[in-house]
Amino acid sequence: MTGIGDDPFVTAVKPLVDAMGGEMLPPGQAGPDDVVLSWEGADVVAVRLPQLADSLDHILAALERKRGKPLAALDRKAKQEVVRILEARGAFSVRHGVETVAGALGVSRFTVYNYLNREKGA
Secondary structure, three states: OOOOOOOHHHHHHHHHHHHHEEEEEOEEEEEOOOOEEEEOEEEEEEOOOHHHHHHHHHHHHHHHHHOOOOHHHHHHHHHOOOOOOOHHHHHOOOOHHHHHHHHHHHHOOOHHHHHHHHHHHH
């Protein structure tokens, strides 16, 4: 983050950028796909958003931290809740999303599809 230092705006948005799995860099180093954030008329920081597949890994890691244990160690009801959260966040629109989630939960793809279908039928 060279060049953006201890700016209060940068400090304020850092938790959000971290939660998304993004990267912060000086506005002058922004590429065409980066998002430049301005404050009071001046460009302050550029945010490089992660690829969708990287975002899914980041979301899974955050869910593990929040629960304090590996997702595979959760009981069935908690795993169903994780699938519900991930579906709401678009995890299954990512290529190989079901496989990635199944691996993290320690279940089969079939089980993840069952959890998804159970929600749609409820």
